[in-house]
């Protein structure tokens with residue numbers, strides 16, 4: 001059997017992908033037409049041609065612009081169901097999907113409609129596509145004032161979406177350190193949620209240490225710049241705090257110079273718990289099968305190792321134990 005066929009067959013778990021970064025061009029154009037939003041493109045090709053990034057800030061600008069196509073409960077449900085259909089096609093059994101409530105609130109979207117859409121989309125994921133979803137609601141570092149506590153209020157309150165498993169932290173890492181968000185994370189953790197900040201992507205090891213010490217991170221989004229501090233690599237290996245690695249994202253956003261120079265293999269060799277992810281698959285024209293194939297082709301990650309990375313992801317997830325055991329049995 002070819003490696004591609006083996007990878008396609010492998011049951012999978014994904015822990016780091018953004019709902020708002022998963023809208024494929026066709027879905028994006030449909031939603032834009034429905035809501036009369038001008039994206040400056042009328043075909044999938046024209047839209048994809050806009051997806052070139054010189055920097056993380058470039059990407060962030062495009063990402064925020066893309067949100068404008070999501071307006072009603074129906075839109076959020078459709079986006080979620082479309083993502084689930086795609087995940088099902090790659091044999092992904094379970095995914096923890098990040099979404100950013102404050103980014104929608106600040107542009108005037110009714111939070112009740114947003115939550116209703118997420119709930120309906122998650123139901124369709126389960127019943128129509130057989131994919132179980134958990135939500136990670138993240139704080140956009142540069143946009144949500146830390147003292148506001150908006151995201152923590154929503155996800156710890158009575159009007160939270162169904163299936164929220166953790167609080168996250170995304171957006172611009174430079175200038176907005178983890179320590180600013182200690183209070184929001186503390187409240188989320190106290191209410192039983194996990195802690196999954198992005199760190200060590202556009203800022204170095206000090207950002208990862210901040211995520212661990214101030215935010216008690218259960219996992220680190222990206223974390224690839226941990227490689228710059230051997231003591232941090234040792235700490236990650238010893239504690240088993242997993243990294244959510246997204247190779248294509250890191251290359252396209254210039255976190256690393258090339259796929260070949262990505263530290264994936266070095267992290268594995270150092271004994272760090274790694275999971276493989278797509279981050280914003282629509283903007284980076286990737287999917288989970290492609291990320292696994294890249295690891296296999298370029299970094300010599302064997303099929304057995306890829307299976308282990310899927311087990312890592314399942315283990316590192318916030319899925320209920322019984323569900324984890326059921327999926328683990330499928331891993332063989």
Ligand SMILES: [Zn+2]
Pocket residue numbers: 016018170198221279280
């Ligand atoms: Zn991300």
